[in-house]
Amino acid sequence: MKKELLSGNEAIARGAYEAGIAMAVSYPxxxxxxxxxxxxxxxxxxxxxxxxxxxxxxxxIGVSYTGRRALCSMKHVGLNVAADPLMTxxxxxxxxxxxxxxxxxxxxYSSQNEQDSRFYARFARIPCLEPADAAQAHLMxxxxxxxxxxxxxxxxxxxxxxxSHGRSPVEIGAPRSPAPPDLKKDxxxxxxxxxxxxxxxxxxxxxxxxxxxxxxxxxxxxxxxSAGQRRGVIACGVGAAYARETLGEDCALLQVGFYPLEPxxxxxxxxxxxxxxxxxxxxxxxxEMARCSFRNVRGKLSGDLPPxxxxxxxxxxxxxxxxxxxxxxxxxxPLPSRPPVMCAGCPHRELYLALKAAGPSxxxxxIGCYTLGASPPLSALDTCLCMGAGISQAAGIAHQxxxxxxxxxxxxxxxxxxxxxxxxxxxxxxxxxVLILDNASVAMTGHQPTxxxxxxxxxRPGGQVDLEAICRACGVDSVTVLDPLRKEExxxxxxxxxxxxxxHVVISRRPCVFVGRRAVRPENGGGNKT
Amino acid sequence: MKTTSVLFAGVGGQGIVLASRILAQAxxxxxxxxxxTELHGMAxxxxxxxxxxxxxxxxxxxxxxxGEASRLVATEELEGLRYLDYLRPGAxxxxxxxxxxxxxxxxxYPSDTAEALEKRGFKVTAVPAxxxxxxxxxxxxxxxxxxxxxxxxLDLPVAAWEKAIAALVPxxxxxxxxxxxxxxxxx
Numbered sequence: 001m002k003k004e005l006l007s008g009n010e011a012i013a014r015g016a017y018e019a020g021i022a023m024a025v026s027y028p029x030x031x032x033x034x035x036x037x038x039x040x041x042x043x044x045x046x047x048x049x050x051x052x053x054x055x056x057x058x059x060x061i062g063v064s065y066t067g068r069r070a071l072c073s074m075k076h077v078g079l080n081v082a083a084d085p086l087m088t089x090x091x092x093x094x095x096x097x098x099x100x101x102x103x104x105x106x107x108x109y110s111s112q113n114e115q116d117s118r119f120y121a122r123f124a125r126i127p128c129l130e131p132a133d134a135a136q137a138h139l140m141x142x143x144x145x146x147x148x149x150x151x152x153x154x155x156x157x158x159x160x161x162x163x164s165h166g167r168s169p170v171e172i173g174a175p176r177s178p179a180p181p182d183l184k185k186d187x188x189x190x191x192x193x194x195x196x197x198x199x200x201x202x203x204x205x206x207x208x209x210x211x212x213x214x215x216x217x218x219x220x221x222x223x224x225x226s227a228g229q230r231r232g233v234i235a236c237g238v239g240a241a242y243a244r245e246t247l248g249e250d251c252a253l254l255q256v257g258f259y260p261l262e263p264x265x266x267x268x269x270x271x272x273x274x275x276x277x278x279x280x281x282x283x284x285x286x287x288e289m290a291r292c293s294f295r296n297v298r299g300k301l302s303g304d305l306p307p308x309x310x311x312x313x314x315x316x317x318x319x320x321x322x323x324x325x326x327x328x329x330x331x332x333x334p335l336p337s338r339p340p341v342m343c344a345g346c347p348h349r350e351l352y353l354a355l356k357a358a359g360p361s362x363x364x365x366x367i368g369c370y371t372l373g374a375s376p377p378l379s380a381l382d383t384c385l386c387m388g389a390g391i392s393q394a395a396g397i398a399h400q401x402x403x404x405x406x407x408x409x410x411x412x413x414x415x416x417x418x419x420x421x422x423x424x425x426x427x428x429x430x431x432x433x434v435l436i437l438d439n440a441s442v443a444m445t446g447h448q449p450t451x452x453x454x455x456x457x458x459x460r461p462g463g464q465v466d467l468e469a470i471c472r473a474c475g476v477d478s479v480t481v482l483d484p485l486r487k488e489e490x491x492x493x494x495x496x497x498x499x500x501x502x503x504h505v506v507i508s509r510r511p512c513v514f515v516g517r518r519a520v521r522p523e524n525g526g527g528n529k530t
Numbered sequence: 531m532k533t534t535s536v537l538f539a540g541v542g543g544q545g546i547v548l549a550s551r552i553l554a555q556a557x558x559x560x561x562x563x564x565x566x567t568e569l570h571g572m573a574x575x576x577x578x579x580x581x582x583x584x585x586x587x588x589x590x591x592x593x594x595x596x597g598e599a600s601r602l603v604a605t606e607e608l609e610g611l612r613y614l615d616y617l618r619p620g621a622x623x624x625x626x627x628x629x630x631x632x633x634x635x636x637x638x639y640p641s642d643t644a645e646a647l648e649k650r651g652f653k654v655t656a657v658p659a660x661x662x663x664x665x666x667x668x669x670x671x672x673x674x675x676x677x678x679x680x681x682x683x684l685d686l687p688v689a690a691w692e693k694a695i696a697a698l699v700p701x702x703x704x705x706x707x708x709x710x711x712x713x714x715x716x717x
Contacts, residue, residue: 005558030570109569166567166592167554245591313591335612336639338632340542340577372575446570
């Protein structure tokens with residue numbers, strides 16, 4: 001078999017392709033973006049960017065209803081948006097295999113939080129697989145499709161930044177062909193009305209032992225323990241790679257790659273050990289379980305490991321040396337710092353200079369490259385919460401009688417979740433200036449095309465939406481489009497609109513300096529083009 | 531073969547991701563186990579960035595432990611000083627002669643970075659990659675010059691490096707990249 005050097009994201013994409021998916025669907029978000037990009041750039045699979053993660057998951061469920069396999073990928077906070085379809089799809093179930101890949105970002109390298117998606121899997125009562133490296137991700141995604149069809153439920157695969165954006169050799173396999181479409185109606189399993197829901201919930205709970213049994217047979221949770229070992233480490237996902245790197249032979253290992261854990265597994269592992277360490281990126285989910293069985297459990301809850309940030313291998317190296325992991329001094333450098341900044345020639349900077357000159361009382365921001373405008377020297381934004389939040393936050397503030405309130409949102413974020421907020425502020429007669437920063441791109445995640453550009457993920461032409469028309473249809477009092485490089489004109493316009501009653505939209509339109517140079521980024525590690 | 535850990539440090543946009551991928555691919559082409567990790571997204575916009583490559587017979591973690599890296603490739607001088615915690619004593623630093631002032635201004639930017647590194651016991655290969663790249667006629671191949679310099683301090687066959695470069699750079703720039711790599715081997 002041929003080996004290639006692939007990132008975790010590419011390995012996941014490759015595995016899904018080999019599993020015979022008919023379609024992949026996603027919304028860009030670091031660190032999950034390249035899963036869809038890799039499929040779109042090099043594989044004969046329908047790969048689609050869509051408007052947000054909820055739409056992506058619902059679309060994937062639709063694919064699954066035709067009996068075909070679908071991959072849906074997103075970043076961790078995207079799952080908050082897609083939580084609604086997930087929770088009920090877990091009850092109702094699916095037909096063709098449906099694998100939901102969620103990439104967490106411990107350390108929040110490129111995110112607004114570091115939430116742990118494993119809790120969503122537990123919440124929804126669906127299985128979750130967590131690979132240690134790219135090769136295991138490639139294997140697990142294929143197994144996840146098998147499991148999904150066996151239990152007729154969505155299955156989650158949890159990645160983290162280190163896996164998604166880490167490369168290692170992967171033995172690639174032959175693809176299987178997607179199943180032909182075979183759409184069937186099944187009201188009891190497709191219509192979530194009260195008369196179906198309790199039975200569906202009961203079925204989901206009844207299935208749990210079978211799910212656990214599958215996990216047991218998968219070999220993804222593995223005890224490596226020999227006589228005389230006094231210390232043990234329970235290592236989840238990438239933690240297992242760190243454990244294998246750092247731990248010596250005097251340390252027993254329980255590698256965790258499948259949830260829910262079978263009852264008794266931790267008990268079996270911990271028996272006779274004087275000290276049990278739990279190493280998991282994210283929240284202390286497994287540590288909590290281990291504490292139910294043993295007192296000598298050490299991790300984040302016990303205060304022995306840092307509860308915040310990316311864990312990495314450093315604490316394990318300390319454990320091996322019998323040092324206190326928390327006592328390792330943090331890197332402190334007297335050097336001038338170098339925070340991320342807007343790129344040279346970025347149109348957002350010009351817009352912010354005009355906005356500052358216009359002098360809003362408060363500016364609610366949103367998620368994207370333009371969030372960098374919150375940092376000095378611009379300091380042009382006062383909030384950043386989650387996708388689409390800026391307009392609603394600004395409306396809440398404006399409704400308290402505060403004038404000259406502005407909201408700043410990017411074109412793609414506006415389409416993702418800004419539109420309902422805009423309608424809400426029109427409906428309730430907020431006095432608000434909404435600035436849509438239209439750079440014709442999802443720039444932060446690597447310049448993916450948006451519905452406005454009419455270019456699809458794989459570069460083919462698609463339908464095109466018109467931002468001005470959307471805003472007008474939402475009922476706003478005015479829509480003005482202006483190039484942010486016309487700074488004086490822009491300042492005058494923003495001043496006027498900040499004073500005006502009603503909801504006013506200004507679209508600041510100039511493409512990202514990188515757009516046009518590459519519409520679709522070829523993400524190509526091993527030169528693979530199928 | 532013991533595991534070799536190489537750290538790349540620089541400024542977002544300088545092409546560190548591609549440089550670390552070329553090294554990873556070269557180790558892979560040499561038949562070794564390799565793990566590489568990089569940062570994307572928010573972190574890459576003109577900020578301080580690192581990539582890490584570890585290769586050998588048996589490698590599990592892509593992350594370098596403190597005090598472990600034996601080689602550092604700094605595509606920018608200030609960034610060459612930022613991650614010294616990760617280097618082992620006496621490690622080799624391939625230092626690009628390029629200074630990029632941070633957004634907040636250049637206050638506190640050390641005047642002589644090579645000297646600062648040598649004072650702390652590191653071996654320095656200072657590479658005027660900007661000039662070398664200009665001579666070859668393409669300013670975007672600085673990192674390939676640095677990889678050429680790095681290759682002299684790693685036990686990987688030149689053929690594997692060249693194969694890796696061919697696999698990862700755009701084909702129309704292959705020739706100029708190979709020239710840059712060979713030029714780098716002179717430092």
